[in-house]
Amino acid sequence: MVDLYPPTTAYDHGHLDTGDGNRVYYEQLGNPDGKPVLSVHGGPGSGARQGPARLWDPEHYRVILFDQRNCGRSTPHASDPAADMSRNTTQHLIDDMERLRAHLGIDKWLLTGGSWGSTLSLAYAQRHPHRVTEMIIPAVTTTRRSEIDWLCGGAGRFYPEALDRFREGVPEDERDDLVAAYSRLMENPDRAVRERAATAWLTWEDAIIADEPNGKPGMYSAREVDARIAFVRICSHYFSNGAWLEEDQLLRDAHKLAGIPAVLVHGRHDMGSPVHTAWELAKAWPGARLHIVEDSGHAASDSMRAVIRAAFAGFAVR
Numbered sequence: 001m002v003d004l005y006p007p008t009t010a011y012d013h014g015h016l017d018t019g020d021g022n023r024v025y026y027e028q029l030g031n032p033d034g035k036p037v038l039s040v041h042g043g044p045g046s047g048a049r050q051g052p053a054r055l056w057d058p059e060h061y062r063v064i065l066f067d068q069r070n071c072g073r074s075t076p077h078a079s080d081p082a083a084d085m086s087r088n089t090t091q092h093l094i095d096d097m098e099r100l101r102a103h104l105g106i107d108k109w110l111l112t113g114g115s116w117g118s119t120l121s122l123a124y125a126q127r128h129p130h131r132v133t134e135m136i137i138p139a140v141t142t143t144r145r146s147e148i149d150w151l152c153g154g155a156g157r158f159y160p161e162a163l164d165r166f167r168e169g170v171p172e173d174e175r176d177d178l179v180a181a182y183s184r185l186m187e188n189p190d191r192a193v194r195e196r197a198a199t200a201w202l203t204w205e206d207a208i209i210a211d212e213p214n215g216k217p218g219m220y221s222a223r224e225v226d227a228r229i230a231f232v233r234i235c236s237h238y239f240s241n242g243a244w245l246e247e248d249q250l251l252r253d254a255h256k257l258a259g260i261p262a263v264l265v266h267g268r269h270d271m272g273s274p275v276h277t278a279w280e281l282a283k284a285w286p287g288a289r290l291h292i293v294e295d296s297g298h299a300a301s302d303s304m305r306a307v308i309r310a311a312f313a314g315f316a317v318r
Contacts, residue, residue, distance in 0.1 A: 025073035040113030045234030047072025078230035114139035140278035162207035169200030183236035212297025254284035267296030
């Protein structure tokens with residue numbers, strides 16, 4: 001097993017008022033005088049990891065975790081149908097990250113985030129490259145519509161029975177655009193409708209990841225019901241809008257990351273986010289080093305964790 005650092009818990013936490021009715025939860029771990037790191041969670045809508053962190057040296061790093069809008073411990077929560085999703089876009093999240101950086105008195109920070117967290121980290125870094133020292137990105141995604149189409153349908157080439165069940169979760173006449181159909185269901189005022197739709201969505205994502213190396217049944221749905229509703233409501237909201245990014249935008253604008261060293265880490269057997277996107281990004285970004293991990297998928301392996309830990313160790317002294 002990978003050699004982990006001792007468990008580290010938060011020394012500070014709070015809510016950041018965004019000025020538009022949202023309050024974003026954050027917490028800080030490690031050394032208050034250490035090198036700042038912003039950990040950007042996936043989903044979108046999964047919320048930040050809770051519990052001790054062990055992949056980075058708590059003597060060298062000051063790590064900031066935050067729950068993106070409307071999920072985790074941020075308010076209002078997307079499980080409440082009154083939460084206004086129009087105030088939750090990629091640009092809103094980028095602005096929240098900048099607001100949090102200023103609030104904490106940080107000049108520059110290292111960014112780390114996988115899956116959707118990689119998309120948001122890339123979007124932020126391309127908007128504010130002078131605020132980013134390095135990046136560590138496992139499970140690379142750019143949330144292109146082509147990637148969304150794969151995740152929400154194309155992967156059914158390998159799991160046709162699971163895709164049929166996913167399609168059956170929406171009205172028959174809306175199955176030509178599953179993401180938009182699920183997004184509409186997640187706005188239904190009837191909680192039972194939202195719960196059924198969330199269960200169907202997460203059952204599909206569970207099926208994709210379960211047979212990967214290190215995958216197991218229920219990896220997405222193993223959360224309490226409000227968290228499931230928020231996750232799917234936010235995911236379908238973002239995916240049905242293409243994350244408010246132009247197709248190929250993050251790859252096209254990779255030149256804006258010049259001068260930012262990065263470690264990209266991707267599982268060879270990632271079914272939800274095939275490795276091709278990581279390969280394309282590495283080719284477009286001269287400062288990035290790609291590690292393809294042979295015994296991993298979207299669910300991390302010890303080998304993947306070892307690469308991430310080594311990247312943190314390498315950047316700690318930079």
